[in-house]
Amino acid sequence: MIDPHESTARPAQTTDEPANGMMPPPIRRITLDSQPTVALPPSQDAVAIANTGDRSLAAAGRPKRGVAGPERMTISDLSVYYGDNQAVKHVSLPIRQGEVLALIGPSGCGKTTLLRTLNRLTEVTGSARREGLITLDGTDIDSLEVTEHRRRVSMVFQQPNPFPMSVFDNVAYALREQGSKRPKKKVLEPYVVDALQRAGLYDEVASNLDHPALRLSGGQQQRLCIARALAARPEVLLMDEPCSALDPKSTNVIEELIVELRKELAIVIVTHNLQQAYRVGDHVAFMYLGDLVEYGPTDDLFDNPKAARTRDYIGGAFG
Amino acid sequence: MSVPTRPGGAAPPLPPLPLPRSPGGGGRQGRSPKKKRVNESISTWRLTDRIGYVLMWAAGLLLCAIGIGILAYMAFKGLQYLRPQLILSSPTADVDQSSSGGFLDPLLGTILITLIGILIATPIAIFAATWIVEYGRPTWLARLIDSGIEIIAGTPDIVIALFGLVLFQQGIFGWMSFTATDGAVFGRSFLAAGAAMSLIALPMVFAATREGLQSIPLHIREASYALGKTKAATIRRVLLPSVKANISTGAALGMGRIAGDTAIIVVLLGASLTLDPEGNVPGLNVLKGTGGTLTSYVYNNSPAGEGNAPQKAYAAAFVLLLIVLALNFAVDLIARSGAKTGLETSRLGAR
Incomplete structure (x- = not known):
């Protein structure tokens, strides 16, 4: 039986909702032990995997992991505050081309805030304040023009949120330059079709590109949002629990899509679902109450978590 | 399964409250051989609740009856006198009612004044509502604008009309109406009345736009920002x-209000029988000139006015009623088609 007092150990839920219809995050008391575990130097991991001949691949039943490419974004000593509340505490992480970084942790631990900071969407919230450095290809993202930066680092949200316009216009919206001249539909069409194909949606909507996007099913809407994000040819794709509002079948489709997309993009995904993190993540970062507790290759982190807090958290689903 | 116990320990269970059983007999359900659902019966309600229930029905039916009554009476009276040539001929002042013409000019006047009013009001209202919802900083200014629009909405139309007359008689507004050779500005014209009428419609367009913008969930805006779009592009x-x-x-609601307004017509449009163009620039001369609308025509032809031709007043009033009803019907249609285009669905999806 679940002791009602135990649930108080979980942090108050803020923006994150528990995964809908998925495996919920385990309700377990997590010991509030000492200092956050220091993240492994990432470059070593990549070298280690390459040298050992990809030990994880050999193990039966393991998902195939992506091949890490160059580092695209670097987060160093990042802290985010909402008023006096520190939502993210001194987090440092690399984001590499060709692999998926999965952020896991209980609700309200700062995963989503961290993700939103990466494309400067936290700036939309008036009370948010950021410290530390985030670079994109070595350039401080604050020195990039914000709309330009968001075109390079695009985002898919928890709720499918297509605009109330046609399927075509939803994707074309991302392509159209802001302001004065609007390209003709004929010019845009190949790009729209390409984006829809990359998101694996084209075959389902090919005959009715002019239909309202909101008539699509939830899973299709979410893939449309992915297509919309891909249309601007971003270099980094941020996904905030992209499957939590979807049924298992749509989730499966989107997970396959993520694995496919990581070849050309760097992907950061926030998820409540540990199995999902295991299936699609190449590296996993476990966050708790704003701290980055542990970061490492997915198989290592799930097989031998180094921090007690990580062990307790993933033990809830894997123990 | 451990049932949480009371902190007080083992308290004796309370005896059941001695409530009167409902006469409807809720317990019969199980015994009855026929499967009949027992619904909630009003006989179990308190007396005040029963009175309230009856009053709700009465109020609804009364309003229904009044609405249908007005429509039926106006249709009966209006159709009795309404002839095609009434709509197609201009009015003329004549003691003999059979040769005083129809109400073509007032009908055109109504259409013209409604168009002018709404064309001025809509853009201003949209800009103001967008600013309030999407920017709204500093807060004191947003509150001030809100109050300003509330004041406009609350001002009686006759007060707006008087204010407009004082304003449009100023020299700088001379281009809007007839100006005498000595420089005195008449201050009454379609342009002047239309500008005043826009204030009648503006609060309705403003409120509708603001409500619509507020109901768009934040994540739709964020989705646009996340694609690297500016705030301006997102809004547009x-x-x-x-x-x-x-x-x-x-x-459409605002147009209904404009079409039905009388005070501004009398004070700012001159409420003349026919359209009286001013100057010789085609098009502009009508706008600068005075005229009347169906409302002023009805007033003038009612027993209270100079014309005293109640039959024509009824016919014109019926046409006016039809115009306003058509606008209201358009509102319904638009609202329904708006629900279909799917923003509602997205709101449902957002839960």
Whole structure:
């Protein structure tokens, strides 16, 4: 039986909702032990995997992991505050081309805030304040023009949120330059079709590109949002629990899509679902109450978590 | 399964409250051989609740009856006197009612004044509502604008009319109406009345637009920002197209209000029988000139006015009623088609 007092150990839920219809995050008391575990130097991991001949691949039943490419974004000593509340505490992480970084942790631990900071969407919230450095290809993202930066680092949200316009216009919206001249539909069409194909949606909507996007099913809407994000040819794709509002079948489709997309993009995904993190993540970062507790290759982190807090958290689903 | 116990320990269970059993007999359900659902019966309600229930029905039916009554009476009276040539001929002042013409000019006047009013009101209302919802900083200014629009909405139309007359008789507004050789400005014209009428419609368009924008969830805006779009592009390409139905609804309601207004017509349009163009620039001369609308025509022809031709007043009033009803019907249609285009669905999806 679940002791009602135990649930108080979980942090108050803020923006994150528990995964809908998925495996919920385990309700377990997590010991509030000492200092956050220091993240492994990432470059070593990549070298280690390459040298050992990809030990994880050999193990039966393991998902195939992506091949890490160059580092695209670097987060160093990042802290985010909402008023006096520190939502993210001194987090440092690399984001590499060709692999998926999965952020896991209980609700309200700062995963989503961290993700939103990466494309400067936290700036939309008036009370948010950021410290530390985030670079994109070595350039401080604050020195990039914000709309330009968001075109390079695009985002898919928890709720499918297509605009109330046609399927075509939803994707074309991302392509159209802001302001004065609007390209003709004929010019845009190949790009729209390409984006829809990359998101694996084209075959389902090919005959009715002019239909309202909101008539699509939830899973299709979410893939449309992915297509919309891909249309601007971003270099980094941020996904905030992209499957939590979807049924298992749509989730499966989107997970396959993520694995496919990581070849050309760097992907950061926030998820409540540990199995999902295991299936699609190449590296996993476990966050708790704003701290980055542990970061490492997915198989290592799930097989031998180094921090007690990580062990307790993933033990809830894997123990 | 451990049932949580009371902190007080083992308290004896309370005896059941001695409540009167309902006469309807809720317990019969199980015993009855026929499967009949026992619904809630009003006989179990308290007396005050029963009175309230009856009053709700009475109020609804009364309003229904009044609405249908007005429509039926106006239709009966109006159709009795309404002839095609009444709509197609201009009015002329004549003691003999059979040769005093129809109400073509007032009908055109109504259409013209409604168009002018709504064309001025809609853009201003959209800009103001968009600013309030999407920017709204500093807060004191937003509150001030809100109050300003509330004042406009609350001002009686005759007060707006007087204010307009004082304003449009100023020299700088001379281009809007007839100006005498000595420089005195008449201050009454379609342009002047239309500008004043826009204040009648503006609060409705403003409120509808604002409500529409506020109901768009934040994540739609964020989705646009996340694609690297500016706030301006988001407003122009996503937000305003989404509230098209709201804007149309507000505009149609506002047009209904303009078409039905009398005070501004009498004070600022001259409420003349025919359209009296001013100057010799085609088009502009009508706008600068005076005229009348169906409302002023009805007033003038009613027993209270100079014309005293009640039959024509009834016919014109019926036409006016039809115009306003058509606008209201348009509102319904727009609102329904707006629900279909799917923003509602997205709101449901957002849960």
